[in-house]
Amino acid sequence: MEAAAKRGRNGGRxxxxxxxxxxxxxxxxxxxxxxxxxxxxxxxxxxxxxxxVAAARSTETAEETV
Known part of the structure; x- marks a missing residue:
C-alpha cells in the first residue's frame, strides 16, 4: 500500500x-x-x-457540541 500511495494510487472505489x-x-x-x-x-x-444525509447530520451534531 505504501508503494502504491507513493505513486499516487489510492485504493478503494x-x-x-x-x-x-x-x-x-x-x-x-x-x-x-x-x-x-x-x-x-x-x-x-x-x-x-x-x-x-446521515453524514450531514453527524457533521451538524459534531459542530453543535463544540
Missing amino acids: PSVVDDDKRPASLARHAEGQALREIHRGVGVSLAVVHGV
Whole structure:
C-alpha cells in the first residue's frame, strides 16, 4: 500500500457523489423531499442518499457540541 500511495494510487472505489450531487441532495432534503424522490432526481442509489444525509447530520451534531 505504501508503494502504491507513493505513486499516487489510492485504493478503494471512487465516490459516486461528486461536488454537484451532494449539495443538490442536501438542498432537496432540506425542502422536505422524500429520500426516494431525491435518489431518483439526482441519479444515485437510495443508499447513497441515506449516507449523504446521515453524514450531514453527524457533521451538524459534531459542530453543535463544540
